Amino acid sequence: MRVYFDYNATTPLAPAVTDAVVQSTRDVFGNASSIHHFGQQAKAAMDDARSAVATLLNADPSEVVFTSGGTEADNFAIRGAAEALEAGGRKHLIASAIEHEAVLNTLKALARRGWRTTLLPVDASGIVSPDRLREAMAADTALVSVMHANNEIGTIQPIAALAAIAHEHGALLHTDAVQSVGKIPVDVRALGVDLLSLSAHKFNGPKGAGALWIKRGTRMQPITTGGKHERNRRAGTENVPAIVGLGVAAHLSAGKLSSEAARVGALRDRLEAGILRAVSGTAVNGAPDARVPNTTNISFERVEAESLLIALDLEGIAVSTGSACSSGTLEPSHVLRAMGLSTHRTQNSLRFSLGMFSTDAEVDRVVEVLPRLVEKLRGLTQKPVGARG
Numbered sequence: 394m395r396v397y398f399d400y401n402a403t404t405p406l407a408p409a410v411t412d413a414v415v416q417s418t419r420d421v422f423g424n425a426s427s428i429h430h431f432g433q434q435a436k437a438a439m440d441d442a443r444s445a446v447a448t449l450l451n452a453d454p455s456e457v458v459f460t461s462g463g464t465e466a467d468n469f470a471i472r473g474a475a476e477a478l479e480a481g482g483r484k485h486l487i488a489s490a491i492e493h494e495a496v497l498n499t500l501k502a503l504a505r506r507g508w509r510t511t512l513l514p515v516d517a518s519g520i521v522s523p524d525r526l527r528e529a530m531a532a533d534t535a536l537v538s539v540m541h542a543n544n545e546i547g548t549i550q551p552i553a554a555l556a557a558i559a560h561e562h563g564a565l566l567h568t569d570a571v572q573s574v575g576k577i578p579v580d581v582r583a584l585g586v587d588l589l590s591l592s593a594h595k596f597n598g599p600k601g602a603g604a605l606w607i608k609r610g611t612r613m614q615p616i617t618t619g620g621k622h623e624r625n626r627r628a629g630t631e632n633v634p635a636i637v638g639l640g641v642a643a644h645l646s647a648g649k650l651s652s653e654a655a656r657v658g659a660l661r662d663r664l665e666a667g668i669l670r671a672v673s674g675t676a677v678n679g680a681p682d683a684r685v686p687n688t689t690n691i692s693f694e695r696v697e698a699e700s701l702l703i704a705l706d707l708e709g710i711a712v713s714t715g716s717a718c719s720s721g722t723l724e725p726s727h728v729l730r731a732m733g734l735s736t737h738r739t740q741n742s743l744r745f746s747l748g749m750f751s752t753d754a755e756v757d758r759v760v761e762v763l764p765r766l767v768e769k770l771r772g773l774t775q776k777p778v779g780a781r782g
């Protein structure tokens with residue numbers, strides 16, 4: 394039995410998405426910019442996808458710009474807004490310390506080009522305080538970027554309160570909603586944001602497709618130059634089959650958001666409780682309540698997370714040490730570090746993230762296997778110095 398509990402890294406395609414991607418790859422090959430039948434067929438397929446994404450976000454289809462995924466959407470949001478606002482004398486950017494690398498490294502790149510940047514601290518459960526944002530705001534702040542849900546711990550930020558503060562100072566608010574879209578309701582009007590990033594492969598859509606939602610009237614400088622695609626906002630011939638897949642994934646999510654959140658949440662809670670009960674020296678990282686329903690991040694005292702991850706993999710169980718980009722290195726998680734956890738605890742934490750195909754039997758399997766593996770690893774590290782074997 395193989396168990397996949399790494400849905401925050403990526404998700405398998407929903408069957409209806411696979412069918413739609415295959416069908417459009419085969420049958421809808423026109424260039425969506427072409428005037429003839431083949432082009433119009435591709436454009437119509439994209440229009441359907443745009444409407445589905447807009448419906449999921451309570452947005453207008455004209456506000457949805459397709460991108461190659463979450464990373465490009467984050468880049469476009471920050472670089473596009475920064476460039477558009479620079480001429481007005483705004484030269485300061487703010488993000489939380491626990492953002493994905495797509496945001497953090499974009500800020501670093503802009504800092505090298507003369508932008509001032511501020512990283513907001515988080516509390517012990519990984520939440521950004523509106524008061525901290527108020528203190529960090531300056532007269533020349535162009536944009537505040539705070540993720541909706543964190544990829545490593547699942548914590549949900551008070552985005553509406555943060556957006557209100559950004560707006561009081563005439564700045565834009567961007568939220569990276571890559572880990573919340575498709576898991577919890579995401580309503581751009583209720584959140585009060587100006588820019589929102591999403592990525593299809595995090596909610597059973599294909600890789601290489603995503604979108605940036607841009608509130609109507611927001612001034613943005615395109616980051617790719619070329620043709621007039623996406624109303625002059627993102628040049629380049631569109632990947633129609635992937636966009637179609639994104640649309641189907643969005644449509645499916647909108648239809649079963651609350652039932653699926655309840656089902657996956659119950660599985661996650663049973664997994665979490667089972668692990669805490671079965672394995673001593675364990676603790677959950679992150680906010681217990683303000684969390685997406687599919688994620689739990691657990692510390693295992695006196696166990697090196699990479700070793701446990703490999704031991705689980707040998708048993709056919711796939712989990713993560715946090716962000717996929719930083720696994721393979723022993724770098725402590727920047728998220729757990731920002732929460733003030735000890736160095737040891739930042740290196741002994743595993744992320745379990747569930748989703749569409751997760752089952753009770755998989756939860757049972759993980760709870761059954763973990764105590765033995767943890768005990769074995771603890772035994773190895775506790776061998777007295779000089780012991781053989």
Ligand SMILES: Cc1ncc(COP(=O)(O)O)c(C=O)c1O
Nearest residue numbers: 462463464493495544571572592
């Ligand atoms: C919070 C967050 N933002 C952005 C990304 C990047 O998205 P993509 O893989 O579509 O480029 C990810 C993916 O791990 C993520 O978790």
